[in-house]
Amino acid sequence: MNRTPVADLTDGQQIDQVFRAADKQLRVNRQGGKYILMRLSDKSGVIAAMMWNVDETMFESFQRGGYVHCHGRTQIHNGALQLIVTDIESIDESEVDVDDFERFDANESDRLMTRLGEILRGLRNAPLRQLAEVYLADENFVARFKKAAAAVSNHHAFPGGLLRHTVDMMELCQLVGPRYPQLDADLLTFGAFLHDLGKIEELSCDGEISYTDRGQLVGHIVIGVQMLGEKIADFEKNGEAFPAELRLHLEHMVVSHHGQIEFGSPKLPVMLESVTLHHIDNLDAKLWSYTAAIQTDVSGDGNWTNYTPSIGRKLWKKQS
Structure with a gap:
């Protein structure tokens, strides 16, 4: 199955591929609705992901650290690329190319x-x-x-x-x-x-x-x-x-x-x-x-990254 590495994902991209579920949390929004906050990964990096309007059954349908097939779309939120997941399905390790996800060299x-x-x-x-x-x-x-x-x-x-x-x-x-x-x-x-x-x-x-x-x-x-x-x-x-x-x-x-x-x-x-x-x-x-932060930045500005809250600033990224 062809897939785009996490590091190569771009804004507005339709997603239909496998990731590793690096982390997952079941949360409740202000209206009382439940959603899943995830970190999806491969060997190239990690992307934050959200899935809205879920229940405990959906949350328990895949395991932290397991492989998942996701449908959705990427978007920029607060200067960072994230994935809005519309469908997620757990898949067995035998169905994936593990080399796409192994980060140990x-x-x-x-x-x-x-x-x-x-x-x-x-x-x-x-x-x-x-x-x-x-x-x-x-x-x-x-x-x-x-x-x-x-x-x-x-x-x-x-x-x-x-x-x-x-x-x-x-x-x-x-x-x-x-x-x-x-x-x-x-x-x-x-x-x-x-x-x-x-x-x-x-x-x-x-x-x-x-x-x-x-x-x-x-x-x-x-x-x-x-x-x-x-x-x-x-x-x-x-x-x-x-x-x-x-x-x-x-x-x-x-x-x-x-x-x-x-x-x-x-x-x-x-x-x-x-x-x-x-x-x-x-x-x-x-x-x-x-x-x-510079390498993963998705800002349209060729000289500066988006503001990165963890370091409290934008970074100059243009190479001389």
Whole structure:
């Protein structure tokens, strides 16, 4: 069946094709009528969708994460493209080409994991280099890291996104660290490696990306510190104690990387390396999400995107 990728959909397009139901919610409008708010996806992206005048039977007729055949029409609402669905039917996975919907790139993930290992094994700090080997020797950890997402939405919200975000940050640390001799470049780089590892447990990538119970109850920052403690315990099984002050510094890098209490950091960054890590993290996340806003914009203006509420501005999109 021919289909138009989500990323290529345009305003006013008639739709008769299959999507994956990334999310669904049954809601009630001001008049008491029920409607379904959905996120429909394929490997190219996600589009918001609405289906009006429904009941519980229609809502239960398809599963979150399952495949659905939709009829409808695209339209622009508040500057964003959405799909108004007029008919939806659940279909079996055997009826679709799964490659159209699989967002995980195994080859790219393997390449990034190799690069991550090169950076970690190139550190001059011996305890950090040895601790890195504890992580890399854990086959279950590596397998999950390679497929983990960095978010449900916003930046790097795709299987393999966490690894991409982490390696990009580590490479930035390798550039920034030597530029400022007052920084411990190895500590900064290892902090980039550690900072979001708790998302391996916080988010589930089995099917569509969603929060796990542990993620909702505990969160990736606390989970990341717990994981660090477990790996240090494994490190010390060889009879060598991990440096206590270095452990505190690593823990601080994890708990402060959001930069502000109101953004979820239990502590403000108070080390030069943790301040730097926060800004590198913010830079990579912002550039990724802003670029995505430009690439998916449906504005008729060739120079500017539509106003994007999540970032509070329009973006200049014309390429020189």
